[in-house]
Amino acid sequence: xxxxxxxxxxxxxxxxxxxxxxxxxxxxxxxxxxxxxxxxxxxxxxxxxxxxxxxxxxxxxxxxxxxxxxxxxxxxxxxxxxxxxxxxxxxxxxxxxxxxxxxxxxxxxxxxxxxxxxxxxxxxxxxxxxxxxxxxxxxxxxxxxxxxxxxxxxxxxxxxxxxxxxxxxxxxxxxxxxxxxxxxxxxxxxxxxxxxxxxxxxxxxxxxxxxxxxxxxxxxxxxxxxxxxxxx
Amino acid sequence: xxxxxxxxxxxxxxxxxxxxxxxxxxxxxxxxxxxxxxxxxxxxxxxxxxxxxxxxxxxxxxxxxxxxxxxxxxxxxxxxxxxxxxxxxxxxxxxxxxxxxxxxxxxxxxxxxxxxxxxxxxxxxxxxxxxxxxxxxxxxxxxxxxxxxxxxxxxxxxxxxxxxxxxxxxxxxxxxxxxxxxxxxxxxxxxxxxxxxxxxxxxxxxxxxxxxxxxxxxxxxxxxxxxxxxxx
DNA sequence: CGTATGTTTGACGCGAATCAATTTTCGTGG
DNA sequence: CCACGAAAATTGATTCGCGTCAAACATACG
Numbered sequence: 001x002x003x004x005x006x007x008x009x010x011x012x013x014x015x016x017x018x019x020x021x022x023x024x025x026x027x028x029x030x031x032x033x034x035x036x037x038x039x040x041x042x043x044x045x046x047x048x049x050x051x052x053x054x055x056x057x058x059x060x061x062x063x064x065x066x067x068x069x070x071x072x073x074x075x076x077x078x079x080x081x082x083x084x085x086x087x088x089x090x091x092x093x094x095x096x097x098x099x100x101x102x103x104x105x106x107x108x109x110x111x112x113x114x115x116x117x118x119x120x121x122x123x124x125x126x127x128x129x130x131x132x133x134x135x136x137x138x139x140x141x142x143x144x145x146x147x148x149x150x151x152x153x154x155x156x157x158x159x160x161x162x163x164x165x166x167x168x169x170x171x172x173x174x175x176x177x178x179x180x181x182x183x184x185x186x187x188x189x190x191x192x193x194x195x196x197x198x199x200x201x202x203x204x205x206x207x208x209x210x211x212x213x214x215x216x217x218x219x220x221x222x223x224x225x226x227x228x229x230x231x232x
Numbered sequence: 233x234x235x236x237x238x239x240x241x242x243x244x245x246x247x248x249x250x251x252x253x254x255x256x257x258x259x260x261x262x263x264x265x266x267x268x269x270x271x272x273x274x275x276x277x278x279x280x281x282x283x284x285x286x287x288x289x290x291x292x293x294x295x296x297x298x299x300x301x302x303x304x305x306x307x308x309x310x311x312x313x314x315x316x317x318x319x320x321x322x323x324x325x326x327x328x329x330x331x332x333x334x335x336x337x338x339x340x341x342x343x344x345x346x347x348x349x350x351x352x353x354x355x356x357x358x359x360x361x362x363x364x365x366x367x368x369x370x371x372x373x374x375x376x377x378x379x380x381x382x383x384x385x386x387x388x389x390x391x392x393x394x395x396x397x398x399x400x401x402x403x404x405x406x407x408x409x410x411x412x413x414x415x416x417x418x419x420x421x422x423x424x425x426x427x428x429x430x431x432x433x434x435x436x437x438x439x440x441x442x443x444x445x446x447x448x449x450x451x452x453x454x455x456x457x458x459x460x461x462x463x464x
Numbered sequence: 465c466g467t468a469t470g471t472t473t474g475a476c477g478c479g480a481a482t483c484a485a486t487t488t489t490c491g492t493g494g
Numbered sequence: 495c496c497a498c499g500a501a502a503a504t505t506g507a508t509t510c511g512c513g514t515c516a517a518a519c520a521t522a523c524g
Binding site: 156157193194196197200215216 | 511512513514520521
């Protein structure tokens with residue numbers, strides 16, 4: 001907790017520049033991009049599987065997803081990969097308090113992101129509103145991380161995959177149809193499973209008629225309620 | 233992310249009263265308790281295994297551990313329990329942004345905590361410093377939650393238990409000796425294992441001479457470095 | 465087309481869960 | 495301090511889910 005890491009306050013070296021606006025922007029992700037702060041926040045494009053930053057890199061900027069999907073992940077010594085989260089349009093990622101990156105960030109699909117100067121924590125020149133926003137942002141991410149931890153702990157492959165599908169069906173525009181941006185490998189590394197198990201579990205759900213899988217990336221969610229029951 | 237939950241700003245109903253002081257206090261957990269804000273922040277005692285709050289309860293206050301150990305956890309429909317975190321002296325817990333508790337909190341040992349009024353997010357009357365503290369607090373918790381998620385994902389029982397012991401040997405005062413406040417059951421529910429597996433794994437580490445187990449709650453850490461190697 | 469990448473399916477083995485029994489520890493009261 | 499009962503921990507036998515290894519199949523791309 002804070003008590004144990006008062007240090008972090010000193011680390012984080014950044015400027016508070018575009019933050020207020022970027023956070024406000026985050027609150028209204030679809031508003032037209034015509035403010036002057038947008039000029040200051042450079043647009044960057046990445047091709048699928050390109051690395052945006054690597055674990056251990058010095059933390060300089062954070063990002064907002066304009067289009068495409070990003071994953072943050074960590075690699076273990078033996079090559080195992082663990083995906084921490086996926087980010088899609090409107091999401092902010094890479095807003096870290098540590099000096100160096102705890103995860104690496106990679107493009108899942110071709111994507112466009114906007115980069116912002118990292119916030120300088122100790123800088124009080126920003127209004128209270130900025131820090132309120134930052135706190136809310138952090139707390140929301142915390143809840144997500146906790147949910148992820150709970151999903152990984154003591155849950156069967158069926159429960160994990162079901163939860164994953166429900167999660168993405170929420171994010172989907174089209175009712176009852178999920179277009180997955182990521183491979184089975186990504187799903188597996190996010191859920192702590194193998195690609196084979198993910199595949200088998202999807203087949204299983206298909207046979208139970210809870211979902212349909214016309215193509216590997218197109219998942220038709222036939223019964224969201226039944227899926228939710230699986231991990232109640 | 234923030235973009236998806238602008239709502240939370242409105243929820244959180246609280247007063248910012250003792251927060252700044254309590255957060256400042258958190259930064260120096262051992263300082264003498266003689267400020268006036270301490271009078272305002274009531275001391276509460278709980279016996280081992282007592283419930284401090286339950287999942288779903290309305291969020292009214294948050295706590296700081298004065299002595300003893302607290303666990304936050306969630307129960308699944310089938311009775312499975314998952315422990316999110318353990319909190320010890322100086323730690324803050326229950327500082328949530330949601331209206332209702334996402335986890336329940338229970339005393340692992342007899343403990344004393346101090347309660348504070350929850351922060352009112354939208355209240356700008358607090359100084360920037362408070363919100364900076366809050367942000368740092370949230371980000372530090374986030375890092376912990378992420379580490380926990382990574383530990384639960386795709387790691388063997390040996391790796392989990394080793395990491396757990398290293399974690400607690402860091403928190404321990406006595407060099408090379410860890411006094412566990414929690415049962416095998418708590419450890420199991422924290423690591424996503426069963427009590428039998430935890431027990432067997434400890435026996436295994438004992439036989440390898442990396443640890444000694446004079447009594448179930450006393451773990452002598454003989455080779456921290458070797459333990460760390462196990463989950464490198 | 466042919467190659468590469470991603471996905472599905474099958475056979476098999478291993479690690480952890482489960483079931484079950486025993487032993488140790490600990491709290492309580494005599 | 496010891497005795498007792500209850501809770502916790504350990505150990506063993508067995509089962510089962512998921513990982514591993516391997517092969518076949520689909521899809522995209524040059």
